[in-house]
Amino acid sequence: MSARSSQIPRFTWSQVCARRLERHSLSTPSVTARPDDIVGAMAGTHAQVLSAAELAIGLRMSDATRMxxxxxxxxxQSLVKTFGQRGTVHLFPTRDLPLWIAAFSAVPEPKHSHPAHIRFTEEQTAEVVAAIGDALRDAELTIDELSEEVIRRTGAWAGDLVIPGFQGLWPRWRQALHLAGLRGKLCFGPNRGRKVTYTNPARWLPGLAPADPRAALTHVLTSYLHAYGPATPQQFAHWLNAPVLWANELFASLADELQPVEVEGKPAWVAAGDTAMPDAPPRGLHLLPYFDGYAYRVGNQVPELLYPGRARERVLPGNFQVLIVDGVVGGLWHQRRSGRKLDVTVEALVPLGAAQRTEVEHRVARIGEILEATPRLTFGPVTVGGHA
Structure with missing residues (x-):
């Protein structure tokens, strides 16, 4: 990839941290952005636990709540909940869904994790994905209802109980559930009581079809670099769960859209012309919920810099809710809700002055507003493990 000038912009890790807090609307929550704007700026929001996604989005807005x-x-329906990066559940702006599904379709599929006797052929995969989309075209179905419809449309072979699941075996077709999401044939619908439902996103976005692959890959890569850059092809591959060789080739093919820079003397890339950095170093404290802190790391993983000191041993190995202190991980926290009451425990791994402890109190109060609960703060050790 050729440089656009003989002078390659050089940045410090501190500048990168300040930029990320700014780009994620954490240093200054947005007054005008809508939830879909926030999710777009994050290049998707992890939603394996929807309450954590609600908090992650709310923290980036000045006065929003989970509602x-x-x-x-x-x-x-300006947001859609579906399967995304690394096959995990994410929120995306509905308007951008054609770009995301086209990009996911362009990523080489990982090696099959199931034994040969369980796996689909390519023809069976296509048949099941089509059946899922057809079954959900005008409906919101629970997993059991969807299973009946898929088996009815494909055949008894799709219902063979062969996939190890929670407390039993799942039908064979379930191995294509996340793939149907990545192909734009399935998304989550509103819960029916305690039961999850699925539907077809074309109900919300009529005429839904994958976008042009190059435009889609450009959108996803530049969205990633805007939210997490500067970054390398290896970091992008890790974030997207794509082969590193493929990511290298993608960066090369989109060279005109990118610009090389250096971070602490090491090469990285940003979107062309996107070299602005905040003038001030990262300051302040932030309490990031489950998976938000993980995304903060996985988007541009430099463990020795992002998890300094005790944080590397205490926080890095697990999926904890993290305390960010001046742009890096300085602790962890936990919440336990009981009705309208929310008990919050914050374990700081660096000394906090009086002003910083007061700032933590303000952050906890804001969490209470977002989650519509009355919080109570305790400073002390977090005794529960990380989220699975």
Whole structure:
């Protein structure tokens, strides 16, 4: 990839941390952004635990609550909950879904994890994905209802109980569930009581079809670099769960869209022309919920810099809710809800002055507003493990 000038921009890790806090609307929560704007700026929001996604989005908005996120999902349908990076559940702006599904389709599929006697052929995979999309075209179905419809449309072979699942075996077709999401044939619908439902996103976005592959890959890569850059092809591959060789080739093919820089003397890339950095170093404290802290790491993983000191041994091995202190991980926290009450425990791994402890109190109060609960803060050790 050729440089656009003889002078390659050089940045410090401190500048990168300040930029990320700014790009994620953490240093200054947005007054004007809607939930879908926030999710777009994050290049997707991890939603394996929806309450954590609601908090992650709310923290980036000045006065939103979890109800604003739910409204965007289920009433306005400006957000869609589906399978995304690394096959995990994410939120995406509905308007961008054609770009994301085209990009996911362009990523080489990982090696099959199931034994040969369980795996589908390519023809069976296509048949099941089509059946899922057809079954959900005008419906919101629970997993059991969807299973009946898929088996009815394909054949008894799709219902063979061969996939190890929770407390039993799942039918063979379930191995294509996340793939149907990545192909734009399935997304999550509103819960029916305690039961999850699925539907077809074309109900919310009529005429849904994958975008042009090059435009889609450009969108996903530049969105990633805007949110997490500067970054390398290896870091992008890790974030997207793509082969490193493929990521290297993608960066090379989109060279005109990218610009080389250096971070602490090491090469990295940003979107062309996107070299602005905040003037001030990262300051302040932030309490990031489950998976948000993981995304903060996995987007541009430099463990020795992002997890300094005790944080590397205490926080890095698990999926904890993290305390960010001046742009890097300085502790962890836990919440336990009981009705309208929310007990929050913050374990700082660096000394906190009086002003910093007061700032933590303000952050906890804001969490209470977002989650519509009355919080109580305790400074002390977190005794529970990380989220699975």
């Amino acid at each position: 604003d996120v739910r409204k965007a999902l289920w009433a306005e």
